[in-house]
Amino acid sequence: MQEAMERHGYVAEPAIATAAYLATQMRKPLLVEGDAGVGKTEIAKVLARVLDTELIRLQCYEGLDVNTALYEWNYQRQLLRLRMAERDGGDPAALENLIFGRDYLLERPLLRAITRREGPPVLLVDEVDRADDGFEAFLLEVLSDFQVTIPELGTIKAEHVPYVVLTSNRTREIGDALRRRCLYLYVEHPSLEKEVRIIRARVPEVSEQLAVQIGRFMQALRGRRLSKPPGAAETIDWARALMHLHHDRLDREAVDETLGCILKDPHDVAELADADRTALVERALVATSAP
């Protein structure tokens, strides 16, 4: 699994690979938690590529309801059909059956995930912590039975049980019941060695030396008291930014120009005073010049 994930450009730690492997074998949802930008969403994307299947994504937000997550009727079509029926006359019961049929149903991510005909897809339920408790309970029901009931249509059973990945930024604790249903993985910020490999894998134009410098800088930066420590996503953005600006080594000027790529909170930017930035850059450089 680890090799397969690496082949698709994801630098996977053994812990991530083991959890992903178990999730596919045990057919259990995988709940991934961790700080923003550590690559939680990426796990689902890579999993879809490894399994060579479709990725269906459900982005959660406050107020997300069943209509948006599961299904909605195509009202415009239904109305048109009604008007036509009015003109032609006909049996009202038959009409009702018709306009509440599968053809008039708009599938939303959850329904699509369980009705996909060409093999099981990967269903990514992103940032599940943002949805309300009520939605979590509903999700729990779908994930345990893999069937949904639409009052007008009856119960729809899953064609295949999808591979499910849930992610959470821990803005709220996920309920125990949902957690029980899943396998659990906590993703930490990458180690220096892993971070350098991530940079090399995702931004191949970056030289080994610069990658190491960036890695050291980020590692040292996360040691500071920041309210939003930068994740691997920021590292990749930053490496790309440095490439676009044709910096082939890290220096004070380069850091000042591109600080917005890695620090995204005014408090944090203020916290990182001038002297501090110089110290971080020096640390990143010294370490590489004497390997």
Add this chain to the structure above:
Amino acid sequence: MTGRDLVAHLARFARALRERSVKVGLSDEVDAATALTLVDIGDRDEVRRALGASLKIRPRDRAAFEDAFDRLWREPGARGEARARRAESPARRENAALPRAGWGPGTPPNVAPRPGGIPEGRVPSYSADAMLRRKPFDECTERDLAAMERLIARFALQLATRRSRRLVPTRGRGLVDLRRSFRRALGSRGEFLSLARRARAIEVPRLVVLCDTSGSMDPHTRFLLTFILSLKKAARRTEVFAFNTTLTRLTPWLAPGRVGLTLDRLAAGVPDWAGGTRIGACLADFVEHHGDDVVNAHTVVVVLSDGLDRGDIAPLVGAMRTLHARARRVIWLNPLLGDPRYTPEARGMAAALPYVDVFAPAHNLESLERLVTLVAA
């Protein structure tokens, strides 16, 4: 190791985790057993990772998990287990005593003498034998308390009620609910005689109260605890914590009903009651250990404190920033604010202010009354 040995061993491991107060359920054990059949059981690290994922070990339980794993998953076979179990038993006893450790008389008083430069305002009383003090609570009359409870019931609702983003069916005004409208129209052969509507749901109040019980707050404590108890009555999902030099979760202690009785029990139970304060350290402790569980975007956090802190202000600022970012609203009620001579220049108070949504006095009933209108506005 045979399959049955493995299951028995897993059960022992799960028990060891539970003794370390890691929540592990039967279904988790079943998952773990399945997971172990899928990985190379000879590879210790692989087993560790598989158990971590299948037992749903959260970061805060990680240390306990690693510890239990090191003890119990040292080597397969009955002997290794027996040894591991012997090694574990003292730890078990220790653990059993742990939740109460902070309450007993054996705890060393964590009180440093107050330095000379106390910010003025009202000079708080301070005593070094804080551990031994048991305060009588006999200042408020029954009538005051009854009036207060009525007031606070109203206040708590206004404080915490809000409209959710979720839409629910309503009879009144709201957005058109096409799904239900359509259903209705079918009954009248496709004519939309009336439209069904949806409006934003009203959310259940959820409060977290952090109450300072240090010496400088002493004159107000009875009053404020009454306040908290009434809040708890009005909004059942209220979590209450007391802090002075350490943080204590009070929620399980707060029985509805008699205020006086609860107060006496609390004074006996909370370590360092009427002692010193380390607001920053306590709030940081709260954010770290309880923040995930009880504070979310629906929570209103109420801090009751005078902000007289002798500790470092950095943890206070960090904790307040996190709370402010995570909670719906942060309200700081300060009894000293009732004194017209008082300005919030205590270092801790000044540092916390930028992260407070509502900063208001709380020294008597009248101040709370004003707060109701303030919050409702």
